[in-house]
Each structure stands twice: as structure tokens, then as C-alpha cells.
Amino acid sequence: MRTPLLFIFLIVIVAVACRRPYTNASPVCTATYLGYQGVDVHKDSLPLCLFGKIDQQTTGLKVITSFVNSVQANQAAYNTQDQCYYVLQQNYVVSKPTLFRVRLDGTVTALRSTSKPLHSCNGLLYNKYDNKLYVFRRSAGAAKASLCEISVSVDSYSVHEMVRDISFSYFYSYIYTAVDNKTGNIFFQIGTDTSYKLYVYHPGDAEARMIHRNDAKQALFGLAFNPNNNLLYCMRQDSTRTQLLRVSATGSAFIGDTLPFYPHRYFSSAVFDPCANHYVVAGRVNDTFGYYNWLDATGKVVRQDTTRSIFQGLTIVN
Numbered sequence: 606m607r608t609p610l611l612f613i614f615l616i617v618i619v620a621v622a623c624r625r626p627y628t629n630a631s632p633v634c635t636a637t638y639l640g641y642q643g644v645d646v647h648k649d650s651l652p653l654c655l656f657g658k659i660d661q662q663t664t665g666l667k668v669i670t671s672f673v674n675s676v677q678a679n680q681a682a683y684n685t686q687d688q689c690y691y692v693l694q695q696n697y698v699v700s701k702p703t704l705f706r707v708r709l710d711g712t713v714t715a716l717r718s719t720s721k722p723l724h725s726c727n728g729l730l731y732n733k734y735d736n737k738l739y740v741f742r743r744s745a746g747a748a749k750a751s752l753c754e755i756s757v758s759v760d761s762y763s764v765h766e767m768v769r770d771i772s773f774s775y776f777y778s779y780i781y782t783a784v785d786n787k788t789g790n791i792f793f794q795i796g797t798d799t800s801y802k803l804y805v806y807h808p809g810d811a812e813a814r815m816i817h818r819n820d821a822k823q824a825l826f827g828l829a830f831n832p833n834n835n836l837l838y839c840m841r842q843d844s845t846r847t848q849l850l851r852v853s854a855t856g857s858a859f860i861g862d863t864l865p866f867y868p869h870r871y872f873s874s875a876v877f878d879p880c881a882n883h884y885v886v887a888g889r890v891n892d893t894f895g896y897y898n899w900l901d902a903t904g905k906v907v908r909q910d911t912t913r914s915i916f917q918g919l920t921i922v923n
Contacts, residue, residue, distance in 0.1 A: 634880035636923040639683060639690055640887070642666050642895075643676045644914045651675055651694070654917075656707060661881075664897045664910045670711040674917075676889075678826070678871050680782065681918030682731035682738060691738060691757075692918045693726050702726055704755070704762050716762045728782035729755075734789030735808050740764065741780045741793065750780060750795065752806060752813065768806060768813050771795065781875075783828040783837060790854060792837050794825045801825035803837075805854060816856035825850070827868075827875035827886055831902060838877055838884045842870060849884070849904035861904025866896060876919040883907070887916035 638661060643654035654676070657669040675695035682691045694703040694715075704716040728741045738755035742764060750771045753764040782793045791806045793813070799822040806813035819825070819841070827840045831851075841850040841860075847868060849861030872889030884900045895915035899908040 636878045636880040636921050640916045640919045642914050642916050676915040676917045679917045680729045681920050682729050683920040684731045686736050719761050720764045727780040730782045730784050732784050733786035781828040783830040785830050817852050826870040827873050829875045829877040831877045832879050874917045874919040876921050889915050
């Protein structure tokens with residue numbers, strides 16, 4: 606019995622339609638870098654900073670708007686729900702810092718705090734897991750910090766303490782944070798110029814858990830989470846060198862290469878680009894110039910640029 610030609614033709618069409626073409630290409634992923642740029646001034650006088658999209662090839666800034674802010678170690682957060690960029694105005698002579706809500710059309714809204722004094726807030730982040738903003742608050746004169754949830758309204762914001770009385774020994778040390786948006790885990794570092802502790806906190810838990818520490822006269826800064834390998838990336842620094850450090854959620858540490866530059870840790874902002882698989886660091890060289898570095902996932906420097914002023918508040922939108 607002969608098989609009809611039409612039947613054979615239909616089989617061929619179905620086979621071709623269902624067969625997935627072979628490809629060796631990576632998934633399509635596009636990252637937009639956001640941040641602001643300014644020059645270093647004294648902590649009681651803030652410069653006018655330019656905010657916008659950072660060109661990944663030229664490190665130039667496509668300016669969207671401007672605001673007055675500090676260029677000292679200031680994290681920012683991009684809320685994927687309301688599509689706004691948030692950054693605190695770091696002013697160390699006020700007790701209730703302004704929270705800027707910036708839309709990508711250039712609209713800037715200054716949100717005033719309705720909470721008790723928030724002296725020296727650090728480590729602002731957005732957690733996609735629970736759609737919330739978080740920040741660390743420290744009260745003046747106390748070597749204690751609290752991890753707080755931020756609630757925003759039309760023209761104000763308030764903070765609610767989630768984890769209290771996190772001890773640290775050096776009042777002026779900066780707190781850096783990172784988040785795993787899949788699990789919701791929040792990582793943060795506290796310490797001094799000569800020691801550090803690394804913690805993880807899951808929203809809803811009663812307390813944070815320490816996963817890594819070092820007392821060998823080293824400081825830790827520039828936290829960023831790599832969703833491609835689920836490792837936390839940061840820089841570890843002593844008096845002579847800076848190394849890339851990768852840490853797992855359980856505290857296993859992997860020391861990378863010594864970096865060919867020595868960043869000022871109080872003027873650094875870091876983010877991980879999951880599309881390029883790069884750890885990106887911006888910061889200070891001197892009072893008016895900054896550096897902008899790309900490191901691959903193993904810690905090799907693949908690019909290093911000098912910028913006209915300091916980038917802060919780096920965030921990735923992808």
C-alpha cells in the first residue's frame with residue numbers, strides 16, 4: 606500500500622515546525638546602568654549631582670536630571686514595581702535624611718521622613734522578593750544599627766525596624782548591602798578598617814545570621830550578588846592590597862586575584878551585571894576624579910576607566 610504524498614508532506618511540515626533550531630547563543634539580556642555623578646566636597650556641604658544612564662562602552666552619562674547629594678558610599682535602589690530610582694540624600698548634619706524618588710522621565714520627588722531620627726542611614730536596597738525597600742539606620746552616639754523596612758507615600762516615607770541592636774565597633778564605618786532577589790536573602794557587612802562581619806537576613810526572620818568574619822586587619826566593602834552562580838561578590842582590603850572575595854550563602858569564601866588598583870572604600874559603589882556576568886565597581890581616585898572597573902565573574906579585570914568625577918548609587922535594570 607502506497608503512502609499518499611500529501612500525508613508525507615504534512616509529516617515533514619510538522620517535524621520541521623516542532624524541531625527547535627540549534628543555537629549556541631546566550632539568552633537575550635539587556636542591562637541598563639543607572640547612577641549619579643558628582644565631585645567630592647566636605648561632608649557638611651553637598652554638591653549638585655547629575656543622574657542618568659551610564660553608557661557601558663564610554664562610561665559617559667546620559668543625563669536625565671539632577672539633585673544635591675553626597676558622593677560618599679551611597680547605595681541606591683531601583684524598584685521594578687513602580688519603576689522608580691530611590692536614593693537617600695546623605696547629609697551627616699541632619700537627623701532625618703531626604704529620600705529622593707526619581708522617575709526616568711526626570712521627575713524628582715523629595716520624600717521627607719516621618720519617623721524618629723535616622724542618623725547616618727546606609728545600605729539602601731530594593732528586594733524584589735517581597736517588593737520592599739530596606740535600609741540600615743543608626744542612632745547618634747550608639748554603636749548599634751537596625752535593619753529597617755521603608756514605606757513610601759506621595760510626599761513622605763517612614764521606617765520600621767525589622768532587626769534591632771546589630772552591634773558594630775566603629776560608628777563611622779559604612780554598611781554595604783546586597784540582595785538575592787530569588788530567595789529574598791539580604792546580605793550586609795558591618796565592621797571597621799581592620800575587621801568585618803558578614804550577615805544574611807531573610808525577611809520575616811527574628812534576627813540576622815552571621816556567615817563569615819575576618820579579624821586579620823582587613824576591611825570589606827562593595828557588596829553585590831551574582832544570580833548566575835549565587836555567590837556574593839565584594840572587595841577585601843588591607844593596608845597594601847585589594848582582593849576580590851566571593852562568599853556563598855553558607856559562608857564559604859573564595860579569594861580572587863589581587864586587583865591592580867587600590868580603591869577608597871568610603872567612596873565606592875558596586876553592582877553585578879548578570880547579562881555581561883561582570884562585577885562593576887565605581888569610586889574615587891582623588892577629590893575630582895573617579896575610576897570605573899569591570900571585573901569578570903572570576904575577578905579578572907577586563908576594563909578600567911578614569912571618569913571625570915565620582916559615580917555613586919549604581920543600579921542595574923534588566
